[in-house]
Amino acid sequence: MSEAPLDVASLLGPEGPIARRLEDFEVRPQQLELSLAVEQALANGKHLVAEAGTGTGKSFAYLLPAAMHADRRQGDGPVVISTRTIALQEQLERKDLPLLHAVLPFEWSSVTAIGRNNYLCLRRMHQAEREQTLFEDPERHAQLRKIVDWSLNAGDGTRQELDFPPRPEVWESVQAEHGNCLQRACKHFDQCYWQRARRRMQTAQVLVVNHALYFADLALRIAGASYLPAHRVVVFDEAHHLEKTATESLGLRVGRSTVGWHLRRIHKRRGERTLLSRHGSGAAKLLWEEALQLNDAFFDSLQGRVRAGDSSSASVALRGEALQENLSPILRALSGELAAAALRTERVDEQMELQARANGLDGLCQTLKALCTPNPDAETPLVRWLEPSRHGAQLCAAPLDVSGALRQHLFEGGATTILTSATLATGDDDRFSWLRDQIGLDDAETLRVGSPFDxxxxxxxxxxxxxxxxxxxxxxxxxxxxxxxxxxxxxxxxxxxxxxxxxxxxxxxxxxxxxxxxxxxxxxxxxxxxxxxxxxxxxxxxxxxxxxxxxxxxxxxxxxxxxxxxxxxxxxxxxxxxxxxxxxxxxxxxxxxxxxxxxxxxxxxxxxxxxxxxxxxxxxxxxxxxxxxxxxxxxxxxxxxxxxxxxxxxxxxxxxxxx
Ligand code: SF4
CATH class of the missing domain: 3.40.50.300 (P-loop containing nucleotide triphosphate hydrolases)
Known part of the structure; x- marks a missing residue:
């Protein structure tokens, strides 16, 4: 007997492997229509915007052609599937992808990508362990011990695997970090959880991410770096959120606690053997003290403005106003001190740590400058405002319009995109013009399939x-x-x-x-x-x-x-x-x-x-x-x-x- 052809219609049909495997499987014409449209868009390299009503079986409808496309086009990088919510990501991981693996008659791999900071860095963990007095309080010290014990038998080495929520400062002392990795020079390279995850990501045929990670990667790519592997296809589910997520990812936000976080990672006033107490000069410690005070003074003054702001608007627009601040010169000087200390230090571990903190402060100075300075003539002007939060006033900015950046770097950047959701249209506009205008998607196929529910x-x-x-x-x-x-x-x-x-x-x-x-x-x-x-x-x-x-x-x-x-x-x-x-x-x-x-x-x-x-x-x-x-x-x-x-x-x- 000849084998049935491997196409979407036969796989989703009444006699197909999915129907045979799932007792309650119902053939849904809407699901098949969506799946065929995705298959065709991928084959033709055309963007597709597709609304599929509740109950269509939308995720399976795109996963099926996505996996088949990834198998046919090995060497093109993974097909990336991006969701907004953890709930949908979990549904893909636990339900849809396992079923798809079971019914597709070829070997393929699917991996969920999460941010690097979720992974344990063995080198930094051992370094923290060596610094016996890194944490003076017993609870944090005990948490570090538990992490060391867990690391001996950890699965994928992510924070989510721990059976307790680690205190932020404890996890930050052991997490994998951008700019703080020795790569192949690291003696833990072969066992490294992050490196293993990275290799899995590089070789996966289907890579599941969330929108926040995808757009953080896009922001990196705009700046000339990247986190996710190169890819030619991305499917955005819950795509009605793209504009909002892109706005947040391409925006900036700094508050007193952001600056405080950078400073705390270097030094503390009491007790602990901090990076600065071990390596900093007297001048560096004075700069640190000064930065702490200027941080309070600057954000206190902003807080006053938020309180005094128009009561009808919780946030205060900055429009063309330049904000005066004398915090960033001190932060920059402190960064220079840390970089100089890195050069004086012989131990590579400590060098990496000092340089990573120095780079962090430099990045913070750039962000502060962008937030305090109007840029009306920039290609993508930023809208700047002050926003109240539980931790006091925050200085925020977001692109006035993200369509240009998305058009250039996402839709005209080479990847074929499939945008889907149960709700994309704002009425009877089957071309989804409102959504497409917002995100700069000029040229796309469109499809609207209704719900099978009455x-x-x-x-x-x-x-x-x-x-x-x-x-x-x-x-x-x-x-x-x-x-x-x-x-x-x-x-x-x-x-x-x-x-x-x-x-x-x-x-x-x-x-x-x-x-x-x-x-x-x-x-x-x-x-x-x-x-x-x-x-x-x-x-x-x-x-x-x-x-x-x-x-x-x-x-x-x-x-x-x-x-x-x-x-x-x-x-x-x-x-x-x-x-x-x-x-x-x-x-x-x-x-x-x-x-x-x-x-x-x-x-x-x-x-x-x-x-x-x-x-x-x-x-x-x-x-x-x-x-x-x-x-x-x-x-x-x-x-x-x-x-x-x-x-x-x-x-x-x-x-x-x-x-
Ligand atoms: S390879 Fe990098 S992330 Fe992995 S343990 Fe070494 S330094 Fe840490």
């Missing part, structure tokens, strides 16, 4: 009647939302997710709902009160619980079945226009003759609304109600666009909303 039958869509306008009557609106949430939660026996658009409103609503939930024996889960993973675990375990939250709960969370049958959208998710970066981008749009509301705020909010809606129906058997409490969906001309963006059929008539 939303008309599965969802009762309700728009609350007679709600006050949240923008004009905010206090009445808050009270009404609280009262109506109580009623819906009671009617539904809990089992709800309530999506808000601010932390303030989350706290307010939690306070209002708590007495009722206590009385009814409904567990109230509030974002911010426990880690998100723990909240989701509780939500799944306690089916009648109610989860309230903002931002990250609008997407990427997966609660199936009876634990979630009521989704309340308290307000349409327009982003706050007050942030300096948003304001600067809006100003740029006006300068270009564009309409910031219609061409940015609205599509962004529609995309987020679609993501929020997508939390309710996660499986074929899921049923439930979506309640929208924002009257603007009915009263404003743009409101209809939110409704039209939902996956109902044209003749859907909601029993409650009248659509």
């Amino acid at each position: 939303f008309d039958r599965a969802v009762d869509f309700v728009i609350e009647e007679a709600m006050p306008d949240p923008a004009r009557e905010s206090q009445t609106y808050r009270r009404e939302v609280a009262e109506r949430c109580e009623r819906h939660v009671l009617d539904n026996g809990g089992r709800a997710l309530i999506l808000c658009t601010s932390w303030d409103f989350v706290r307010f609503l939690a306070q209002q709902l708590r007495p009722l939930c206590n009385q009814e024996g409904i567990e109230l889960l509030v974002q911010g009160e426990q880690p998100l993973a723990r909240l989701l675990e509780r939500k799944r375990d306690e089916e009648n619980s109610v989860l309230i939250g903002t931002d990250s709960l609008w997407e990427g969370i997966d609660v199936r079945g009876d634990a979630l049958t009521l989704l309340i959208v308290t307000r349409l998710p327009f982003a706050s226009p007050g942030h300096p970066l948003t304001q600067a981008r809006m100003d740029l749009m006006r300068e270009r003759g564009q309409q910031p509301f219609g061409e940015h705020s609205l599509p962004e909010a529609i995309l987020k609304f679609r993501q929020g809606f997508g939390r309710l129906i996660r499986g074929q058997r899921d049923r439930g109600k979506v309640v929208v409490m924002d009257p603007r969906i009915r009263t404003k001309a743009y409101g209809r666009k939110f409704v039209d963006a939902l996956p109902f059929s044209d003749d859907y008539v909601s029993p409650s909303s009248g659509i």
Whole structure:
């Protein structure tokens, strides 16, 4: 009998190896269509933007052609798969990739790449161990001992393998670091966990990363270095986040604690035998003291400005203002002292350590300079602002527009990209123009496949009647939302997710709902009160619980079945226009003759609304109600666009909303 041809259609078909292996496998035409489109894009070297609704089996649809392409094109480097969330990365690692390995009839390798600092450096660990007095407090000393013991039988040598969370300063004393590696000259080279991981990364056919790592690597590549191996294909899942992740990765951020961290890695005021106490001159120690004081003074002055800032905006725009600071000359002088000490030292280990710290201070000085100096004529101007944080004011900057950098270094840089997500379109635009404009993707194939779920039958869509306008009557609106949430939660026996658009409103609503939930024996889960993973675990375990939250709960969370049958959208998710970066981008749009509301705020909010809606129906058997409490969906001309963006059929008539 001749072997079946190895193509996507036969592999995903009813008689294919996947159907034979998985009892509950259903042939999904949407999955096959996506998979074929990815296969074709890879074969033709064309970028592809593809939206695939919930339940399509999207990850398997791209992994299959990706693995086959990697096998056919060995020598082109790995096919890189990038996800935004750890949850999706874990799903690929634990479920999809093992299944794919089992069904594909050829040998291939897949590896998950994480940042270098997650790996143990054996040389630095032994060096830290030799410095018996590196940590004066017994707990940190004991942690170092535990790491030494673990290293004898460690698996992949990553921090995640430890059975305790190491204190940051302990792990930093033993982690692998850029610019602090002896490479082949290191006597631990053959056993080195990081080097082994690097070799696995270099030879992998499929390499799984997250967006943050991918864009950190892109920033390195723009600067002439790299971390990930050279590759010709990258698949971005959860691709609606690319612009945000690129903005963060290509941006800058320094606070008092950032400078303090660099200084603490060199010296401490009391006790311990620090790098500076072992090698520093008297002048270096004075510089260190001075840097510490100037750091406090500089960030105290910035903190004063954040407090005095306009109360409607938490962050303070710096626009064209140059900030005066006298911290970086001292940091630079300290760096020079460390570099000089490195030259005086005979031991290679100590030389490496001193030089790495000196380089770190130099990099910090460059960042501070970029943050303090306006650069309106730069190819990609930075928007600069002051931002409050738990640790005081932070000095921040981000590119005004990332499309140019992404166009040049990602989309025209040689790699074929596949961008996919359950939500990429902002309405009926099947070319995904809004997303593509933001990220500079000019030329791409596009595909939109719907969900196999029947939303008309599965969802009762309700728009609350007679709600006050949240923008004009905010206090009445808050009270009404609280009262109506109580009623819906009671009617539904809990089992709800309530999506808000601010932390303030989350706290307010939690306070209002708590007495009722206590009385009814409904567990109230509030974002911010426990880690998100723990909240989701509780939500799944306690089916009648109610989860309230903002931002990250609008997407990427997966609660199936009876634990979630009521989704309340308290307000349409327009982003706050007050942030300096948003304001600067809006100003740029006006300068270009564009309409910031219609061409940015609205599509962004529609995309987020679609993501929020997508939390309710996660499986074929899921049923439930979506309640929208924002009257603007009915009263404003743009409101209809939110409704039209939902996956109902044209003749859907909601029993409650009248659509
Ligand atoms: S090769 Fe580099 S990372 Fe590995 S143990 Fe040696 S110095 Fe550390």
